[in-house]
Amino acid sequence: MKKNIKFISLFIFILMFLMTILLINKFAFKISAQQTTTTTTQTTTQKVQVVDLSNFAYSFVNFSSNYATLQSKLKSSSYNIEEKDINSPNGKFLIIAEKKLNFMTEKLYLYFDYKKNLIYFQVSFLCEDAYTRKPLEKLYQQLVDKLNTKYGESQNKDYGYYKKTDTVEVVLFPIYPFKNSIEIQAKNVTLFNQYSTEYMAEMEKGMNQEVSSIVNTF
Secondary structure, three states: OHHHHHHHHHHHHHHHHHHHHHHHHHHHHHHHHHHHHHHHHHHHHHHHOOOOHHHOEEOOEEOOOEHHHHHHHHHHOOOEEEEEEEEEOOEEEEEEEEEEOOOEEEEEEEEEOOOOEEEEEEEEEEEOOOOOOHHHHHHHHHHHHHHHHHHOOOOOOOOOEEEEOOOEEEEEOOOOOOOOEEEEEEEEHHHHHHHHHHHHHHHHHHHHHHHHHHHOOO
């Protein structure tokens, strides 16, 4: 009889011990699952936090900078620069800046309106003939990834990257087999459209004056 009591007591003790371990493991798993869910939620939140396209910039080049500021920074950053008064549909003034890198040549084309506000710029990278396109292709793919991550998903799959808002338009052109360069362009839509209107009005005025001058000679 005593042996049976001891056996039953031992059995109950083992059963209680196993149930305790089971409850502890279940509780630990629940906490771990909650932590995993929290981490996943935080990671997802981080992924959707993109930078507003109005803040688009390349190095120190952005639409908050004017002619004098960019001219000074380009010179202090060892770019070879050329300044032109072009009076074209893309801008009134143009700065072309160039810098040779180890594997590529970097070129900037900065267009300004009549007040010398930056309205449009292009950044291009050219592979020298002595090298293959490998550094260019690597740069292109990483640019595609970076732009999609930083500024949100591209709106047009025909480009490496394309996105347009009410204020800014950004285009990364595809890397074509026959080209040895890649280009990315950014446009301040508001200022560019304003300049285009002023430019067309000036062209119309000049044309009318020339026509009138010719007619008056008869």
